[in-house]
Amino acid sequence: MAVPPAHTGYAFPGLANLHRDIYPNIDASKNQSLSQPGKVVLITGAGRGIGRSIALQYAAASVACIILCARTGSELDALESSIEEISTAVRVIKMQLDVTSEEAVKSCLEKVKAKEGRLDVLINNAGVSDDWVPIPQTKPTEWWKTLEVNLKGPYLFLQAFLPLMTETAKTSGTTADVVNITSIGANVVHPGASAYQISKLAVVRLTEFVQAEYGGEGINAIAVHPGGVLTELANGILALIDTPELCGGFVVWLTKGGRTWLGGRYVSATWDVDKLEQMRYEIVQEDKLKPRMVV
Numbered sequence: 001m002a003v004p005p006a007h008t009g010y011a012f013p014g015l016a017n018l019h020r021d022i023y024p025n026i027d028a029s030k031n032q033s034l035s036q037p038g039k040v041v042l043i044t045g046a047g048r049g050i051g052r053s054i055a056l057q058y059a060a061a062s063v064a065c066i067i068l069c070a071r072t073g074s075e076l077d078a079l080e081s082s083i084e085e086i087s088t089a090v091r092v093i094k095m096q097l098d099v100t101s102e103e104a105v106k107s108c109l110e111k112v113k114a115k116e117g118r119l120d121v122l123i124n125n126a127g128v129s130d131d132w133v134p135i136p137q138t139k140p141t142e143w144w145k146t147l148e149v150n151l152k153g154p155y156l157f158l159q160a161f162l163p164l165m166t167e168t169a170k171t172s173g174t175t176a177d178v179v180n181i182t183s184i185g186a187n188v189v190h191p192g193a194s195a196y197q198i199s200k201l202a203v204v205r206l207t208e209f210v211q212a213e214y215g216g217e218g219i220n221a222i223a224v225h226p227g228g229v230l231t232e233l234a235n236g237i238l239a240l241i242d243t244p245e246l247c248g249g250f251v252v253w254l255t256k257g258g259r260t261w262l263g264g265r266y267v268s269a270t271w272d273v274d275k276l277e278q279m280r281y282e283i284v285q286e287d288k289l290k291p292r293m294v295v
């Protein structure tokens with residue numbers, strides 16, 4: 001495969017510093033330093049694929065509670081069983097909901113407030129992709145649905161949960177983390193992929209807005225490309241060579257604490273975390289990893 005151009009960020013830390021699978025530094029099942037006891041974590045699109053893997057890594061990281069959101073109840077049930085196999089100490093709350101429903105998201109907030117009273121980590125992961133065809137051949141309802149699930153969904157969760165998260169950050173004296181799952185497609189104009197890639201670019205900008213508005217109130221918001229993973233959504237679209245566990249581990253590493261220097265930025269789960277730490281100064285000094293117009 002030819003290396004994608006620099007502006008895609010594909011090889012940002014150098015080709016020698018890319019991963020395809022989970023590795024010890026980000027693997028909560030092998031690395032005790034990643035454990036995050038006491039935290040309440042909410043994951044949308046948790047039932048399968050990347051969201052499922054993120055949930056399993058948080059279970060390995062010994063969090064207090066994982067709230068699993070998606071529409072398919074059977075997948076949430078199966079995931080609950082898998083979490084129990086890792087730890088019976090983790091509380092699991094299942095919420096069968098559509099992320100595009102304002103009412104459903106509000107009711108989710110009320111349940112989380114009543115049952116847990118806090119939210120430490122919000123992972124906006126639920127996503128869909130419509131057929132990749134030139135604009136005139138797209139179906140308007142499907143094109144817009146992609147925007148609704150991929151952009152309105154994260155927006156609704158942020159709109160509802162940011163006040164609870166800032167309260168959580170205040171009382172715990174640490175950050176509360178927002179992880180918005182985007183795509184390397186945010187940095188690309190691939191003919192045919194207008195709805196998907198526009199939605200993912202907008203998610204990166206939404207992440208910047210969250211940071212600009214709430215960074216001073218203890219929120220740390222980061223946009224994450226999960227890698228190219230063979231899932232129901234991506235089937236037939238991308239070069240699918242990365243494991244879902246890679247993103248699961250990377251997200252747990254991101255929210256371990258102290259990654260505020262990545263707030264408001266785009267990162268890829270394929271990037272080696274040690275190398276990323278080494279690049280911290282240049283990232284902050286040169287304000288890298290944000291979409292900007294070339295003039």
Ligand SMILES: NC(=O)c1ccc[n+]([C@@H]2O[C@H](COP(=O)([O-])OP(=O)(O)OC[C@H]3O[C@@H](n4cnc5c(N)ncnc54)[C@H](OP(=O)(O)O)[C@@H]3O)[C@@H](O)[C@H]2O)c1
Nearest residue numbers: 045047049050071072098099126127183228229231233234
């Ligand atoms: N796979 C890749 O290579 C790749 C690359 C870049 C970015 N991503 C991003 O990674 C995220 C996860 O995708 P995936 O590849 O893991 O896909 P997936 O296996 O198809 O999982 C998508 C998840 O989102 C949920 N979902 C979809 N529409 C929903 C809705 N309206 N309301 C609530 N939940 C909904 C699905 O559950 P229900 O259908 O049961 O609701 C499912 O749990 C997406 O944001 C995707 O854009 C993936």
